[in-house]
């Protein structure tokens with residue numbers, strides 16, 4: 001049977017072993033594991049205390065105080081080793097992964113707006129600086145707003161120009177933003193000046209200059225004294241500001257909702273007016289169909305054409321972006337090709 005000296009010896013041996021293994025631990029996990037083996041609730045010291053029932057109370061006291069002393073020493077070793085391991089851990093990234101300032105940085109492509117969005121915002125801001133307010137309308141329209149109220153009755157040949165696809169319920173994806181003119185005049189009483197940017201849809205075969213979907217900015221200015229010269233001044237200022245156009249001209253044109261109707265052309269930006277295949281050898285490119293609001297359109301919305309006058313325009317916006325950036329194929333703007341879009 002073991003005597004008290006054997007037990008004390010055993011406890012002292014535990015300290016030696018613990019000291020060796022704790023100090024030899026390579027990381028915090030191993031250190032915690034070793035600590036539990038010697039000084040944990042089910043560790044080697046606790047195990048010895050469970051087996052001293054046969055000793056006298058005086059002896060038990062001696063064994064208890066010895067094991068406490070050893071436990072404390074093990075804990076001291078544990079804490080000091082723990083601090084060492086933590087400081088090694090902290091210094092590791094600095095000593096092992098030194099930063100090489102001569103290595104080129106990772107390239108970071110800064111995001112930017114799609115050219116259509118960027119030019120659209122620029123244009124909208126320009127009109128707002130001239131007192132225009134932005135209004136919106138639905139992309140799916142009734143034929144009344146898209147045609148009839150714009151003086152394009154069902155049986156009139158003029159509707160052929162905008163012949164398009166219809167939905168099964170008789171509604172139509174709007175063929176122009178001009179429908180917003182009618183909706184605006186129904187709601188607002190003059191004077192007002194508004195622009196309506198938005199998507200439009202037409203039955204087109206897709207080629208370099210046509211898509212079945214396109215962007216337009218509609219403009220409408222109604223007041224008692226609005227004149228054709230106001231239209232000319234504002235639209236000329238617009239193409240000069242947005243496109244840097246040097247030369248402009250107005251040509252008579254027919255649109256059922258304006259009288260007189262005009263087209264604003266700018267000198268071809270691709271050939272400088274000499275003539276090329278993009279301007280069809282004319283030296284001019286049509287940019288903004290426009291005109292004075294037809295009295296019949298005013299009558300549809302209950303505005304007295306004897307009292308009020310107005311001008312309206314519908315700028316094909318994708319074409320403006322093409323001209324601004326010398327893009328010769330409209331489809332490039334909608335393909336989502338980063339190599340192309342990142343150039344703008």
Ligand SMILES: [Zn+2]
Nearest residue numbers: 268271276279
């Ligand atoms: Zn040209």
